[in-house]
Amino acid sequence: MNHFSLSDFDRLPLSDRDRLQLNQSFRRRTFKKKIKVLNQGDVCTEIYFVRSGLVKLCYHTLDGKEYIKSFIKEGGMFGSLNSLLNNAGSTFSVIALEDLIVDAVAYATFFNLANKYPEFHAVSLNFFQQLALKKEIREYELLCLSAQQRYEKFRLQEADLMHRIKQSDLASYLGITPVALSRMKNKSNLKIK
Amino acid sequence: MNHFSLSDFDRLPLSDRDRLQLNQSFRRRTFKKKIKVLNQGDVCTEIYFVRSGLVKLCYHTLDGKEYIKSFIKEGGMFGSLNSLLNNAGSTFSVIALEDLIVDAVAYATFFNLANKYPEFHAVSLNFFQQLALKKEIREYELLCLSAQQRYEKFRLQEADLMHRIKQSDLASYLGITPVALSRMKNKSNLKIK
DNA sequence: TCACTTTGTTAACCTCGGTTAATTACTTTC
DNA sequence: GAAAGTAATTAACCGAGGTTAACAAAGTGA
Numbered sequence: 170m171n172h173f174s175l176s177d178f179d180r181l182p183l184s185d186r187d188r189l190q191l192n193q194s195f196r197r198r199t200f201k202k203k204i205k206v207l208n209q210g211d212v213c214t215e216i217y218f219v220r221s222g223l224v225k226l227c228y229h230t231l232d233g234k235e236y237i238k239s240f241i242k243e244g245g246m247f248g249s250l251n252s253l254l255n256n257a258g259s260t261f262s263v264i265a266l267e268d269l270i271v272d273a274v275a276y277a278t279f280f281n282l283a284n285k286y287p288e289f290h291a292v293s294l295n296f297f298q299q300l301a302l303k304k305e306i307r308e309y310e311l312l313c314l315s316a317q318q319r320y321e322k323f324r325l326q327e328a329d330l331m332h333r334i335k336q337s338d339l340a341s342y343l344g345i346t347p348v349a350l351s352r353m354k355n356k357s358n359l360k361i362k
Numbered sequence: 363m364n365h366f367s368l369s370d371f372d373r374l375p376l377s378d379r380d381r382l383q384l385n386q387s388f389r390r391r392t393f394k395k396k397i398k399v400l401n402q403g404d405v406c407t408e409i410y411f412v413r414s415g416l417v418k419l420c421y422h423t424l425d426g427k428e429y430i431k432s433f434i435k436e437g438g439m440f441g442s443l444n445s446l447l448n449n450a451g452s453t454f455s456v457i458a459l460e461d462l463i464v465d466a467v468a469y470a471t472f473f474n475l476a477n478k479y480p481e482f483h484a485v486s487l488n489f490f491q492q493l494a495l496k497k498e499i500r501e502y503e504l505l506c507l508s509a510q511q512r513y514e515k516f517r518l519q520e521a522d523l524m525h526r527i528k529q530s531d532l533a534s535y536l537g538i539t540p541v542a543l544s545r546m547k548n549k550s551n552l553k554i555k
Numbered sequence: 556t557c558a559c560t561t562t563g564t565t566a567a568c569c570t571c572g573g574t575t576a577a578t579t580a581c582t583t584t585c
Numbered sequence: 586g587a588a589a590g591t592a593a594t595t596a597a598c599c600g601a602g603g604t605t606a607a608c609a610a611a612g613t614g615a
Contacts, residue, residue, distance in 0.1 A: 228506050236506045250495050260502065283487075290483050294476075297490035302443050304497035309453065311504035312537055313421050313429045316602080336563065344505055349602050351564055509572080529593065542572050544594055561612070570603075575596105582591070 207263035222269035400456035415462035
């Protein structure tokens, strides 16, 4: 969940009282690297704004495999759609890949303010629009591109993440094994030489 | 784009004048089977509600391959996010798989009414929420499930579509070739015997 | 600094799905 | 109802990626 950040709220014409309420409803939380921020299956009706650090959102299967949905870094946000919309357990876990600072806010707070301020409603609408668009792009990549093409795209578009994440996590994001990724990288190196 | 239909509007407490305007802004269109309803690359700022029939939303690649994003049947709706949100060309085409009746409405009409009626805003918010959720589920399937598992899931959850679509279109939706799907089907038949 | 753990590389082997092509079965259409 | 087009099946072959395992490299910690 990206394309939307805390600073979006600063632009809203809230009353002093409501702005205070909004600010107070944020709870700052910190997590050490490798700590699980959200556990797959747990209901989580908060939204998290990442101030610094990096997390991975990932599915864990019964046979112990991990598939990475997405990476969220500083400036981004995340939350569980299945919890927010269906009040059900999150379909994925969230794990800190770097020491993490987030601001958490209950989704209910959003709803209350959205009923009061049309501008706020536009913000939340925009958020879900951008999320749907982002998911659609990921769907396209998984459906139409080969692992090799997904790798090249990630390398170009997420250059800064390339040296912040483990190669095995990148492989899991691309939908292949670490062995396959290592193999692939060196094959394309040969072509360059 | 599903989980949202024309009947949602009937429940809205619009004024007589606005309801008339809303009803008048719908344009009924019909398409024969096999006709392209929307061409990949064209800007399309309308939303389509499917009254009867069936369409496929699909990506076409430069080398002539087709990948099916989703099927939309009567009661469902579709539109191009990239056109609605970015005023850019649609990333996919829409093709009628059966004779089709749709009601088309300009997305701008939505925006205008949403600014006027909070209830309307909730409808559009809900729409994008459900769309994001749907895309997330598809992402999960493509990332975590094998072709075989995706086939079984489709067979159970979209039973009515199984005999309305060509096997080659199902294969394209699952992300494999028609040959692979035929092979897979018969392999699992053997197991049943 | 030396042991220990984690991560990445490489090789051998295997499976699944892609490609091509021939064959059969079904639809259209005239 | 015959001809032409469209779908599905099957087989042979190939390549990408999975699996396992052994090894190397790089962190991490007492």
